[in-house]
Amino acid sequence: MMESEYADTAVFFSLGGVGLSLINSMAEEVAFVTLSKSAALWEVEVRNKWKTLNMELASLLEQKWLHDENSVILEDYLEADLDKMEMKKPFMGSLRRTYNPALWAQYRKSKHHTYLHAKVHRLQVDNQLKDAYFSTVFSPIPLPSYILKRSGPRPFIEFALMRRQVPEKDIDTFKYVKLIIQEFNVKLDKGFVLSVYDVFDWNSEKKDESEQLQADLTQIHKSLYDMTVLYMHISFSLDGRVHKVNNIDTSF
Numbered sequence: 001m002m003e004s005e006y007a008d009t010a011v012f013f014s015l016g017g018v019g020l021s022l023i024n025s026m027a028e029e030v031a032f033v034t035l036s037k038s039a040a041l042w043e044v045e046v047r048n049k050w051k052t053l054n055m056e057l058a059s060l061l062e063q064k065w066l067h068d069e070n071s072v073i074l075e076d077y078l079e080a081d082l083d084k085m086e087m088k089k090p091f092m093g094s095l096r097r098t099y100n101p102a103l104w105a106q107y108r109k110s111k112h113h114t115y116l117h118a119k120v121h122r123l124q125v126d127n128q129l130k131d132a133y134f135s136t137v138f139s140p141i142p143l144p145s146y147i148l149k150r151s152g153p154r155p156f157i158e159f160a161l162m163r164r165q166v167p168e169k170d171i172d173t174f175k176y177v178k179l180i181i182q183e184f185n186v187k188l189d190k191g192f193v194l195s196v197y198d199v200f201d202w203n204s205e206k207k208d209e210s211e212q213l214q215a216d217l218t219q220i221h222k223s224l225y226d227m228t229v230l231y232m233h234i235s236f237s238l239d240g241r242v243h244k245v246n247n248i249d250t251s252f
Contacts (some may be wrong), residue, residue, distance in 0.1 A: 005110035015103040021128075024199045028243055029128040031137065031196060036122045038100040038153045040065070045093040052149075057090075065097065098152055114163040119155035133189035133240040141183040141233070156182050183231040191240025198242070 015035070022031040042058040043050040053061070061080060064072045070083040079089040087095050105118040125138035140156045147154070162175040 005113060007108040007110045007115075009107070009109040011105075011107040013103070013105040014101045017102045022196065022199060024195070024243065026243070030199060030243065031192075032126045032128050034122075034124050034126075035102040035120060036124065037102045038121055041098040041152060043096045043098070044087050044091045045096070046091050050096060051091070061095075061097075100153055100155065104155075112164055112166050114161075114165070116159070116161045118157075118159045120157040121153070121155050123156055127189075127192045129192060129195060129240070129243055131241050132192065133237045134187035134192070134235065136185075137187055137192065139185050141185060143182070154182060155180075156184070183233075185233045185235075187235040189237040189240035191242050194242040 016037050018035045020033040021029050022033070023029050040058070040062050042053045042061050044053060045051075057078065060074065060078060061072060061082070065082055070081065072078060072080040072082060077090065080087040080095060082095070085095040085097075087093060100119070100121045102121050103119070104121075106116070108115045122140060123138065124136065124140075127133075127135055127137050143154060158178070158180045160176070160178040162177075163173070164175055165172050
């Protein structure tokens with residue numbers, strides 16, 4: 001329901017993980033892109049405070065959870081009811097499991113409102129070339145431990161939008177638009193950049209350099225026009241061998 005209106009359309013989407021390989025025409029894997037989920041976080045409520053369970057206890061509970069087992073009993077060490085989400089040993093209290101899928105999205109629409117909320121938990125790009133200078137090209141920077149303890153894992157990208165439309169009154173407004181991107185690393189080498197470019201270089205027709213430069217600058221301006229401040233760490237190396245099929249210029 002959005003502002004006293006019941007949604008007539010609701011769509012929820014969740015994806016545990018996905019991997020995409022970029023392969024050139026010589027059957028060489030150039031890059032591997034992954035969207036990955038977070039590890040499940042298990043907590044127990046002790047004296048009105050949520051306590052994070054250690055890795056050993058969390059792993060035991062997670063294994064039982066994934067196999068749809070309601071009862072967990074391990075001698076005198078561990079006892080829990082996953083149906084009621086209660087723990088009796090080694091702590092006594094309510095259990096809570098927090099899990100973030102790789103990709104999550106929610107779309108809701110009512111008569112006058114449209115709502116979209118999407119999260120990408122973790123995005124990583126790896127250089128798969130055997131002579132790569134940087135093995136990981138793109139990755140989020142881990143959150144500080146004090147933030148993890150306070151609010152748990154956060155999505156790398158989060159987007160939310162609320163739109164209000166009243167056609168009979170000619171009203172069409174965006175009540176809010178939110179885009180949050182966490183701090184990340186970008187590490188590139190010349191060999192990887194040109195190898196990726198070669199995969200997509202289907203049209204080898206050359207353009208005038210000045211025209212190409214102007215087109216690139218125009219595209220960059222368009223892309224960044226509505227972008228908020230991003231925190232990124234960029235590394236670049238002129239090393240790395242180019243794995244190419246097409247006749248591309250590698251002289252920069």
